[in-house]
Amino acid sequence: MSLLWLLACAPEMAEADVGAVAAEVYLEEMWAQRALTLESGLEEARALYDEGRRNDAQATVSAVYQGSFEPEFEPLIRHQLDSRRATELEYGFGLAREAMGRRDKRVVDARLDALIEQVKQAADELDGLRAVLL
Helix, strand or coil, X not given: XXXXXXXXXXXXXXXXXXXXXXXXXXXXXXXXHHHHHHHHHHHHHHXXXXXXXXXXXXXXXXXXXXXXXXXXXXXXXXXXXXXXXXXXXXXXXXXXXXXXCCCCHHHHHHHHHHHHHHHHHHHHHHHHHCCCCC
């Protein structure tokens, strides 16, 4: 609601500025929703791996990391929760990507499942803090 008020009071605000304001507004279950987006990307990577497209699966994990985790989750987890946890999650992406270079589906599934669960837990905690990007 306050975002709408800000926009109404400042119609000359550039479009790029709207994103900056929006990043400072918390929406209910915002991080849980973003975790679902991240999970969807990791599940897409799993499907590619299952099809035998290991390089595409690895590239998808990298894209999820760079496009969703690193710019949104990682800074908040590092500063709002625990820097060690942020590092462990980053490492989890690397482990999942590395596992996809092999032919052991059980390891890939275990690493993806663990990573998804850890991201969901962090998202729940961020929602509990009503954390926002600054």
